[in-house]
Amino acid sequence: MEDPMYSLQDVIRCDLCETPVPPKHCDICHIHLCEACVGEHVSDESKDHYIVPFKLRGITSKCTKHSTEVCTELCTTCNIPVCPQCVASSEHKQHKKEDILTLFKTKRKLMQKDLQDLEKSIYPRYQEAATNIPVQRADVNKRSQKLTTALDKQGEALHTEIDTIIQGMKSEIDDMDAQYIVAIDQQEDAINRTIPEIKQIILDLKRLLDTSDVCLVSEYTSRTEEFRNLPAQFQVTLPTFIPQEIKREQIHQQIGSLSELTVTFLLDEPRILTDIQTEYIGILNGLRSVSCLNDIELWTCGNDNILRLYNLQGELLRYVQTKAGKYPRDIAVTQSGDLMYTDYEDRSINIVSDTQIQTLIRLRGWRPCFLCISTASGDLLVIMISNDDKQTKVVRYSGSTEKRSIQWDNQGRPLYTSGSIYYLTENRNLDICAADYTASAVVVVSAAGKLRFRYTGLPSTPWESFLPVGITTDSWGNILTSDWYNRIHIIGQDGHFIRYIHNCLKHPRGLCVDSRDNLFVAEYRGKVKKIQYYK
DSSP states (O other): OGGGGGGGSOOOOOOOTTTTTEEETTTTTTTEEOOOHHHHTTTTTOOOOOEEEGGGTOEEOOOOOOOOOOOOOOEETTTEEEHHHHHHSTTTTOOOEHHHHHHHHHHHHHHHHHHHIIIIIHHHHHHHHHHHHHHHHHHHHHHHHHHHHHHHHHHHHGGGGGGGHHHHHHHHHHHHHHHHHHHHHHHHHHHHHEEEEHHHHHHHHHHHHHHOOOOHHHHHOOHHHHHOOSTEEEEEEEEOOEOOOOGGHHHHHHEEOOOEEEEEEEEEEEEEEEEOOOOOOSSTTTTEEEEEEESEEEEEESSSSSEEEEEETOOOEEEEOTSSSSSSSSEEOOOOOOOOEEEEETTTTEETTEEEEEEEEEOOEEEEEEEOOOOTOOEEEHHHHHHHSOEEEEEEEEEEEEEEEEOTTTSBBBOOOTTEEEEEEEESSSSEEEEEETTTTTEEOOOOOOEEEEHHHHOOOOSSOOOEEEEEEOOOOOOEEETTTTOOOOOOOOOOOOEEESSSSEEEEEEETTTTOOOOOETTTTEEEEEEEEE
C-alpha cells in the first residue's frame, strides 16, 4: 500500500511552513515538522516537546499514572515507559532509564545486525552442516567396507584356521562404526534441535523490526553468539588396517592391527587454563612469539633483544640476549630441545644451546623472517625475504644444508606476496602453511611445493578483515591461525573453516600447541594464555 505521506492526492506537510514530506514529528504536540522548523517549535518552552523521525511517530505513550504526561524514557529496571514525573518519583529514582528513541534505534540496529548475521552466516552454516550429515553417515559404510575387504584378503591367505580372528576384528569394526554413528547422531540431533530455534528467532526479529512497541523491543536479547559455533563438533581418527606377512607360528600377531576409532569433540566454549603475564609490556615492547620447550615450559620473544623462558606459573626461569643485540624475528624449539631464532637485521639463523649461541646459517641476498621445526623430520623451514623486498620464499634445511626452495607455482607465478610478512608451520601431512598478513591469506603448499589452497577467511563474516599474525597446527592436522581482530581461526587440512576461538583474546600473535593439543597464545600486550579447545 502506498504511504499516505507520499501520496500525490494527500501530501503530508510541515504544520508550521507547509513544506511537503516533513522528516520530523513532535510526539507530544502531534505536529509534523520539517528540519528548518524543529528549532522554532522546541523554542516554545511553555510545554514539553519530543522530536522523533516521522516514521517513528507514535513511539511515545500517555503515562498510565500521570494522564497529562507523555512517556519519553523507559525504565529499563522495570521495563516500562515513564514520564518526567515518574522519573522524579521515589519509585524509579534509583532505577536506570534510557531515552525511548535512543533505545529503540539501538535495539533496531542490533536486531538488523542479528538478522543479517543469522540469515547470511549462521543459518547457512547450519544448513550446510545438516546436508553433510548423510554424507558422513554414508562415508562410514564406505570406509568400513574398505577395511573389511582388506581383512577378507588377508583372511583368505590364512584359510580357515584364522576365520575366528577375522570375525572378531570385523566385530571391532562394527563396534567402531556404531560409536562413530552415535557421534554423528549426536551432532545431527544438536543441529536439528537448533535449526528451528534459529528459524523462529529470524521470524521474531522480522516481526520486531516492524513494530513500534517499545516494551517488546526493549525485551529483546540477542542470542547470536550462542549459535555462532556449530554444536557437538568433533574430530575423528579413522581406523586403518595394516596387513603383515603371514607367519604360521605367530598367526594372530601377523594378521595385522586395527587401530581404534577416536571421536573427540571440540569444546563449545574454549577454556583458559593458564594466564601468564610476561615482561613484555606496552606497545613498543610487545610479545610476538611463543614456542613450547615441553608441556610446562615456554620460550618467548618480542620487541627487545632478550629471549625468555617461563614456566606455567609465570616464573622467569632463564633469559638469553641475542648474539648481535638485535631483536629476534621468530623462535622455534628443535627436537633436541635447543632454541633457534632468526635475526632479520643480521641475516642469520642462530641456535641457543645451554648458554652458548652459534650462528647456524648466514644468508646472502635474503633476510630470514619466521621459522618452524618439522615434527616429522626435524628439518628447519624458514620463510625469507630478498634484500630488495621484491621476493619471498620458503627454504627447507637439514642442519645448515639447503634441501628445497619453494617460491613459484606450476605456472611460474610467485606463491607468496613479494616482501610480505609471513608466519610459518608444517602440518602433520607435511603441508607447509604460511600466514600472509599483507595478503590476508593462509597459503598452504605440499611438501613438494604444489599449491593446495588459500584460505582468506569466511566471506560472510560480520567482523573486520582477516589479518593472520600467527600460525600453528595440532595433532589432528587442523591449522590454527591468529587473527589480529581478537580471534583464532581453526581450519581443516583441506582448507574448510571449522570454528573460531574468540571472546577470550586481545591482539593474539604467536601460537603453539603442546603434546596434549592445548593451545598457547602470545598476546601482543604481554600475556601468554593456555587454552583448551578439545574435550
